[in-house]
Amino acid sequence: MSALDNIRIVLVGTLYTGNVGSACRAMANMGIRHLRLAAPNLQNSWDEGERMAVHATDIMNAREEFATFEEAVADCVAVVGTTAREGLYRQHVKAPRDCAADILALAQTGPVALVFGREDKGLLNEEIAQCTHLIRIPVSKGYTSINLAQAVLITCYEFFTATGEYQPPHEKAPPAPQAQKQQLMKNWAQMLLEIGFMRPEQTEHFMQGFHRVFSRGVFTRDDAALLLGVARQTVWACKHGARPSPEGA
Amino acid sequence: MSALDNIRIVLVGTLYTGNVGSACRAMANMGIRHLRLAAPNLQNSWDEGERMAVHATDIMNAREEFATFEEAVADCVAVVGTTAREGLYRQHVKAPRDCAADILALAQTGPVALVFGREDKGLLNEEIAQCTHLIRIPVSKGYTSINLAQAVLITCYEFFTATGEYQPPHEKAPPAPQAQKQQLMKNWAQMLLEIGFMRPEQTEHFMQGFHRVFSRGVFTRDDAALLLGVARQTVWACKHGARPSPEGA
DSSP states (O other), rough: OGGGGGGGEEEOOOHHHHHHHHHHHHHHHTTTTTTHHHHHHOOOOOOHHEEEHHHHHHHHTTTEEEHHHHTTTTTTEEEEEEEESSSSSGTOBBHHHHHHHHHHHHTTTTTTEEEBBBBBTBOOOOTTOOOOOEEOOOOOOOOOOOOOHHHHHHHHHHHHHHHOOOOOOOOSOBBHHHHHHHHHHHHHHHHHHHSSSGGGGGHHHHHHHHHHHHTSEEEEEHHHHHHHHHHHHHHHHHHHHHHHGGGGG | OOGGGEEEEEEESOOOOOOOOOHHHHHHHOOOOOOEEESSOOOSSSHHHHHHHHHGGGHHHHEEEEHHHHHHTTTOEEEEEEEESGGGGGGGBBBBHHHHHHHHHHHSSOOOEEEEBBBTTTTTTHHHHOEEEEOOOOOOTTOOOHHHHHHHHHHHHHHHHHTTOOOOOOOSBBBBOHHHHHHHHHHHHHHHHTTEEEGGGOOOOHHHHHHHTSSOOOOOOOOHHHHHHHHHHHHHHHTTTOOOOOOGG
16 A cells, blocks of 8 residues: 555635645645545535546545544544744744655554645644644745645645655666767767868867767767767768668668 | 746646646746746636736736747757656656756756646647757656646746755754753653652653653754643642642742
8 A cells, every 4th residue: 555545635624616626636646535625615616626626526526524623634643734824833844845754654554634724824723733743835935825726736746756656767778888989989980081071180179079969968879879870871971972862771 | 146037937838827827826936937928829818817826917917928939948048848748759858856956057057948838738749859858747647637837836846946945944942952851851750759640669661651752853942841841830739739820830
């Protein structure tokens, strides 16, 4: 089981179904599937929620609703409050990236609530007081008020990436070995002489320039093969004084 | 100047103003302020965009519009495409966290475009071919299609956090020094004996338990002072056989 299966997204006193729907899509994007609404205070119909959830309406429809915050987190081994405000009860707040791994470890042992307050007022002091952990999303001083669903997204994103489940795709081609690179330099030198790009005594100078260009970043076997092909074809074309069709190459 | 001032968020062929507005708010939250629309294909009025931008309408109203993708990125020293799809031209894609620092370094030298495709089709192959870097946001295999504004948010968030500009708040109280912790253990032992919680021969056993409880996580001077106050007051109350008012404490 993934620790993410033990995460409960708890929205407290939420006003707009669109934010619930967007939050559901964000949760689905990050592999988190359990939604709880605590004392929802919804001001519009679920149409807007469904529109924003897109293919995550299953999460929205499977939501659990609770009359109070206390009931919504009663079974949780950790209650992680999110807060944008500063103040007396919020001094031990951490960035989500700095505590996601520790909280995921707790989620291996039981349900963990990630709690998000009202669109207008956030979490109240008496709710903050019930949280075992507090997190604050890093934001610019210029505009610190983050949309509810956006806050859910970043928090879920940090927990998802902390699982290490996501592996970025790798280049299919391996890096070019040194011998292939040397061959490339040799063939290019031959080509550049042949087309009259440089005189023989300039070879070292120019080839250091091409070495520099081809040394930036990772250089794969496929990259080298491509450039070797250019040299081969150029030399062929110079000798035959004609432009062969690609089929003839 | 912050490197973020050189970031240009480029939305290509965007369909819905609500996504533009949400993207503007996300940009403002992350200290990025320059928006460009390339070949916008907007299907609704700006009312929805203004509603979603909330206090970031200044960014939306200052947007630059370009007829083509090429024109929108013409002045940029790096063109960073975002793509959710896999395929031939997308093998060298990286996670934003793995390349944000390098791209920010480029943004110290000139404008850098972060490019986001259409809501329905993303970036086209010919657009991908013009990008100098490709990024893919880590998402769950269960639902890989991320909302446009959500993609803008996570990308901007990774660039903002990579600047190191945001410093999480620190506890105002410093960690408790060892002497204060020892005093706490001594006063609590006295209190626990006085209220009859334990017998003298059980002192070592129980105090090891309290030591364990009080050793979890960081324990500040304020935390210690609070618990020392409890011991002091309890001993006082036991001696005087009465519950004094908090004013009398």
